[in-house]
Amino acid sequence: xxxxxxxxxxxxxxxxxxxxxxxxxxxxxxxxxxxxxxxxxxxxxxxxxxxxxxxxxxxxxxxxxxxxxxxxxxxxxxxxxxxxxxxxxxxxxxxxxxxxxxxxxxxxxxxxxxxxxxxxxxxxxxxxxxxxxxxxxxxxxxxxxxxxxxxxxxxxxxxxxxxxxxxxxxxxxxxxxxxxxxxxxxxxxxxxxxxxxxxxxxxxxxxxxxxxxxxxxxxxxxxxxxxxxxxxxxxxxxxxxxxxxxxxxxxxxxxxx
Amino acid sequence: xxxxxxxxxxxxxxxxxxxxxxxxxxxxxxxxxxxxxxxxxxxxxxxxxxxxxxxxxxxxxxxxxxxxxxxxxxxxxxxxxxxxxxxxxxxxxxxxxxxxxxxxxxxxxxxxxxxxxxxxxxxxxxxxxxxxxxxxxxxxxxxxxxxxxxxxxxxxxxxxxxxxxxxxxxxxxxxxxxxxxxxxxxxxxxxxxxxxxxxxxxxxxxxxxxxxxxxxxxxxxxxxxxxxxxxxxxxxxxxxxxxxxxxxxxxxxxxxxxxxxxxxxxxxxxxxxxxxxxxxxxxxxx
Numbered sequence: 001x002x003x004x005x006x007x008x009x010x011x012x013x014x015x016x017x018x019x020x021x022x023x024x025x026x027x028x029x030x031x032x033x034x035x036x037x038x039x040x041x042x043x044x045x046x047x048x049x050x051x052x053x054x055x056x057x058x059x060x061x062x063x064x065x066x067x068x069x070x071x072x073x074x075x076x077x078x079x080x081x082x083x084x085x086x087x088x089x090x091x092x093x094x095x096x097x098x099x100x101x102x103x104x105x106x107x108x109x110x111x112x113x114x115x116x117x118x119x120x121x122x123x124x125x126x127x128x129x130x131x132x133x134x135x136x137x138x139x140x141x142x143x144x145x146x147x148x149x150x151x152x153x154x155x156x157x158x159x160x161x162x163x164x165x166x167x168x169x170x171x172x173x174x175x176x177x178x179x180x181x182x183x184x185x186x187x188x189x190x191x192x193x194x195x196x197x198x199x200x201x202x203x204x205x206x207x208x209x210x211x212x213x214x215x216x217x218x219x220x221x222x223x224x225x226x227x228x229x230x231x232x233x234x235x236x237x238x239x240x241x242x243x244x245x246x247x248x249x250x251x252x253x254x255x256x257x
Numbered sequence: 258x259x260x261x262x263x264x265x266x267x268x269x270x271x272x273x274x275x276x277x278x279x280x281x282x283x284x285x286x287x288x289x290x291x292x293x294x295x296x297x298x299x300x301x302x303x304x305x306x307x308x309x310x311x312x313x314x315x316x317x318x319x320x321x322x323x324x325x326x327x328x329x330x331x332x333x334x335x336x337x338x339x340x341x342x343x344x345x346x347x348x349x350x351x352x353x354x355x356x357x358x359x360x361x362x363x364x365x366x367x368x369x370x371x372x373x374x375x376x377x378x379x380x381x382x383x384x385x386x387x388x389x390x391x392x393x394x395x396x397x398x399x400x401x402x403x404x405x406x407x408x409x410x411x412x413x414x415x416x417x418x419x420x421x422x423x424x425x426x427x428x429x430x431x432x433x434x435x436x437x438x439x440x441x442x443x444x445x446x447x448x449x450x451x452x453x454x455x456x457x458x459x460x461x462x463x464x465x466x467x468x469x470x471x472x473x474x475x476x477x478x479x480x481x482x483x484x485x486x487x488x489x490x491x492x493x494x495x496x497x498x499x500x501x502x503x504x505x506x507x508x509x510x511x512x513x514x515x516x517x518x519x520x521x522x523x524x525x526x527x528x529x530x531x532x533x534x535x536x537x538x539x540x541x542x543x
Contacts, residue, residue, distance in 0.1 A: 052443075052447050053447075054443050054446070054447070071446075072443070072446040072447040072449075073447070073449060074447070074448055074449030076447065077447055077448055078443065078444065078447040080440050080443070080444060082440060084438065084440040084441045084443070084444040085444075086441065086458075086459065086462065087539035088462045088465070088537070088539055097445070097448055097458070098448040098449055100458075101445075101448065101449050101450050101451075101454055101458070102449070129538070129539070130539070131539055142444075145444075145448070146447075146448070148448075149447075149448045149449055155447070
């Protein structure tokens with residue numbers, strides 16, 4: 001089983017005295033849905049970018065199955081907060097982008113792109129222009145585009161952060177459904193405490209200044225959803241409320257009030 | 258709160274969101290340009306009226322200021338019978354041919370130079386000072402040198418125009434490249450794009466709106482160097498036509514030529530804006 005490992009990773013940006021991240025270790029297997037949470041400035045996004053190969057760590061190792069990561073690659077596709085779609089392409093062409101890079105012929109990439117659009121529940125929208133789509137639809141296209149690269153790991157940088165509450169909730173179920181069928185390991189950054197609990201098989205809590213891992217939770221709510229329980233019932237469970245309290249405490253632990 | 262009222266509120270919010278995003282600017286802008294257009298039309302009519310009246314009352318000698326009617330009839334006459342051995346259409350075709358040949362040359366050189374400036378620091382180090390040197394020189398200043406080097410033939414005329422076009426094309430391309438969002442580049446790289454693929458599939462299309470703006474500016478700049486380019490050894494062209502008319506004090510042809518040059522510049526600008534809308538419909542909508 002493929003495994004993405006960040007081992008004692010420190011990140012330092014030019015001109016900053018304190019490291020953005022200090023000796024953080026995270027491991028993502030392909031059955032995992034790992035969620036990074038923490039106050040702003042805790043280095044969540046830095047860690048995600050390190051995993052993507054977009055940021056080079058000052059020290060520490062990033063490996064996939066033991067092989068060191070030094071550059072971005074299609075095995076770790078990223079979905080960004082501001083979808084970063086290509087407006088000169090249609091929705092379908094955006095999804096097919098990774099296939100085009102690999103020189104797959106047009107009819108085949110069209111077929112695969114349409115299948116992925118159906119997977120993210122956007123069937124029939126392939127010919128639409130990016131600027132005609134709503135924020136939620138754009139994130140679905142971004143997700144399908146990342147999946148088209150057939151990654152071993154999906155790296156999600158607050159992909160639902162800019163969406164309204166109802167759209168976000170629907171996207172959460174879509175994410176879980178896709179994670180279930182695609183069997184990719186997910187590493188996701190979020191601000192949402194509920195979102196972390198709903199989605200994560202493991203929640204890694206980071207504290208700021210310098211960014212470091214302080215706690216790890218292993219809530220089972222996402223597995224309960226995949227076992228057939230409704231998301232609304234899970235959220236109404238007293239255990240969910242208790243977990244939310246614990247996680248909130250962990251995030252704000254040590255913060256000067 | 259009932260479900261339906263919630264849904265209604267949401268619907269209204271969505272509408273509000275739509276209005277606050279992109280389409281909002283359109284109707285409002287249309288109204289502004291609408292009234293601006295009326296003011297423009299009135300201004301043009303007023304200028305024409307002042308011109309017609311002062312010509313009519315002979316406030317100025319017709320040698321210096323021919324009447325609008327005289328200019329119009331000259332336009333018809335030159336269009337039909339020609340002036341200095343070429344019809345108006347032939348003059349226009351000669352000038353447009355030079356400007357478009359120059360535009361092609363400026364794009365073939367300017368776009369790659371702009372990409373180099375925008376993408377690599379070495380490219381920027383090489384080309385930035387050269388362009389900054391070239392940009393402020395008036396065409397009349399380098400015209401003699403171009404003629405000394407390349408003779409008085411057609412290539413010199415095209416080159417004079419192309420030099421004027423080079424800087425706008427290259428600098429607009431470079432600024433387009435530099436404003437490509439890093440997130441978009443990162444997205445492509447994380448999907449497995451090589452450096453070359455990022456340039457081809459992300460940077461060039463992202464910079465396209467900017468490149469087209471550069472073409473528009475370049476066409477304007479090139480068109481306004483036309484008279485300079487046709488100063489020496491031309492036998493056709495609008496600039497040549499105006500100059501030969503001026504030598505014989507045929508003022509109505511001079512005025513007519515100026516108006517034709519202005520009208521064509523207007524048409525070119527309009528055409529490029531049309532092309533922009535077809536080629537880069539996403540510009541300004543992101």
